[in-house]
């Protein structure tokens with residue numbers, strides 16, 4: 071067990087010190103002064119280095135194991151990205167420097183906006199949003215503002231029940247009411263069903279293509295037609311863009327607004343939970359509404375335009391998560407158009423290969439083909455009270471991170487697998503071998519092993535119920 | 549460059565297992581009319597070419613000795629911070645959904661939460677939000693949920709302007725109304741102006757920043773009394789390093805403390821990536837947005853950590869979640885954790901005092917220069933201060949830039965009140981020599 075920081079030996083010489091070359095001269099009136107202890111540990115660099123290094127080794131990470139976490143696109147994070155981002159010229163610039171001294175940063179952002187337009191068939195991009203959900207929120211505010219501008223009252227958003235939880239949460243935050251649409255068993259939307267709930271109050275329909283079961287929305291053109299005929303707009307959740315780069319463009323399918331998760335498709339590492347970046351793309355009739363400031367190019371000079379009277383405004387401070395934006399742009403410049411197409415081709419090939427090795431053996435609600443990911447429903451294989459959670463934990467024992475589980479919500483006991491394009495056939499094969507061993511052998515012969523998993527991790531199965539019932543959310547004061 | 553590892557034989561074998569003849573067949577459900585012919589994206593660079601390409605772009609960014617803050621600050625980052633956040637085991641992990649395989653991330657977030665609680669004197673911290681601006685906006689939303697019958701949010705006019713804009717965007721389609729609290733002549737928010745505003749009994753929360761956008765330490769204790777008496781929540785927006793010297797939100801009974809965590813070990817990086825922190829009173833924990841890590845035990849009684857109170861979140865609660873946030877700013881929170889763990893109480897206080905002392909040194913010198921004077925004579929400030937000048941501000945900054953100095957922020961555009969005003973920032977990073985050089989240049993303008 072790794073000690074907590076407040077349990078490590080306290081030292082008189084803490085790891086960091088600074089010395090002021092100006093005399094310390096602080097007179098603070100009593101009523102403004104801090105009177106409680108700071109409660110900060112005092113630990114040597116040596117001990118801290120060991121502490122954090124040892125903790126890092128308790129993580130499974132993409133750099134150590136296969137990480138088939140569906141919907142998260144855990145592809146290799148090229149090292150060159152990190153190297154370039156660390157350069158002083160990208161690290162030590164202040165957002166309020168004069169624009170003439172930030173031309174490099176603007177060139178990157180402007181270049182990325184243009185490349186994303188080409189990739190998606192949208193007309194304009196804003197890079198300000200800090201993650202996918204933030205992008206959804208921005209996109210939905212754009213939609214709200216648009217309808218306000220044409221004086222239509224549309225208060226509802228249709229979202230299939232296979233969608234990610236952020237979709238309804240963002241729509242609600244943007245002031246909309248949510249109509250949940252029951253999707254088919256492969257997660258797709260039936261145009262006739264959609265038609266029935268499309269009223270004049272519907273502002274937009276939010277779709278994920280391919281959807282969260284890894285299926286392409288084959289009726290997308292018809293859906294787009296009936297949505298637009300109804301005067302509503304179509305929103306594209308781009309979390310699954312890794313499946314279709316250079317194959318099909320959301321803009322061509324009829325989507326009016328979309329977001330992209332740069333920390334998924336464009337190789338920026340996820341940092342244990344973030345930061346991310348969630349650019350939004352829109353068709354030109356929505357351009358007046360996207361966040362300010364906008365980067366503009368006049369001749370060869372980049373400037374900032376804050377004067378967009380119809381804009382939804384600002385979604386965060388400064389210019390977005392520049393580091394993530396830069397990593398995405400480096401990645402695009404590494405691959406180029408041709409490389410991006412091969413990414414999607416390989417991602418889809420890898421997923422289909424894994425699926426092919428499991429089909430006819432495990433229920434796959436979306437059928438025998440998929441795009442970049444697929445969802446298993448192994449319920450019929452389960453016995454002795456074994457559940458998907460147990461299978462996931464058992465995979466950890468074999469040194470794999472577990473796939474996404476219990477999502478999408480419409481699949482019982484879901485196991486969602488996304489291999490990405492950067493994994494070798496050998497990795498895919500051995501993973502399927504192990505998963506098969508668990509599902510087809512161990513369940514029958516050694517169910518106890520699965521129920522008791524994991525045993526090879528630094529802790530055994532943790533009690534989540536207890537954690538929520540009796541929350542301990544910080545260490546106790548010494 | 550390409551990061552695909554399959555060779556031609558692998559691909560053929562895989563196609564055979566799938567039972568198709570070509571990769572194209574895998575996309576045959578996509579209508580032909582929609583298929584892309586060509587992607588016009590330039591690239592295909594090797595690693596070496598990428599280095600050169602971006603080195604050339606980098607030349608178009610300029611680096612200065614900075615006397616500018618206003619939300620993003622040039623602070624010292626200890627070597628250990630980069631070492632730890634550069635560990636690929638932290639860098640390339642996802643959100644710790646599988647707790648047993650993510651104890652590194654989970655324990656460090658737990659430690660981050662503990663350190664932030666300690667620093668602010670409040671009870672419960674989340675695992676981070678996107679940035680300072682969105683953290684304040686989320687705090688406003690939280691208060692509207694708690695005070696569900698009240699509709700007004702009071703906001704200090706001395707809150708960072710981009711935070712104010714962000715709150716406005718977040719509340720655009722909500723029921724909330726915003727009332728701004730005017731800045732008094734001494735640069736702070738007065739109890740009397742809060743008193744006047746809280747009279748209408750409709751206030752869900754009041755948001756006060758200290759040090760405020762103009763560097764001034766507000767009388768948070770006094771403001772808190774007035775705000776809390778009205779039944780409104782008190783949202784304190786604070787600079788964590790200033791808490792080394794100044795009263796903690798827990799001491800003046802704030803309900804929520806939020807702010808920008810960039811100062812805790814993240815580089816300026818053009819304003820992103822940073823983190824937003826949020827700490828609340830125990831009674832508000834179930835209303836908190838974002839991930840929270842809790843301590844528990846495994847079946848052998850061994851201590852471990854998990855994501856907890858998850859039924860607040862979008863993946864379970866969907867449209868009724870406390871927030872839509874999913875991805876946050878975990879790696880920056882890790883940087884903050886490492887940053888806060890190595891100073892000790894004395895060292896951290898010294899860091900805050902060094903900021904104050906250097907800023908004060910610069911302030912005293914600059915205000916006595918010909919053509920410059922203090923805008924707020926008796927104000928207590930941390931590491932930023934406002935100077936009023938008769939000189940041409942554009943000219944001042946142009947000359948400083950020529951000398952590789954990023955000068956004060958021009959506040960002229962803020963309002964009539966700040967005409968001819970500039971906002972200086974002096975952190976521990978500025979040496980006496982740099983400060984003196986800056987002052988000398990100013991004296992010659």
Ligand SMILES: Cc1ncc(COP(=O)(O)O)c(C=O)c1O
Pocket residue numbers: 141142201202203204234236237278282307309310331346348873874875
């Ligand atoms: C389908 C889908 N939509 C939206 C999101 C939200 O993205 P983010 O976590 O970047 O906010 C995710 C990410 O988990 C996702 O998988």
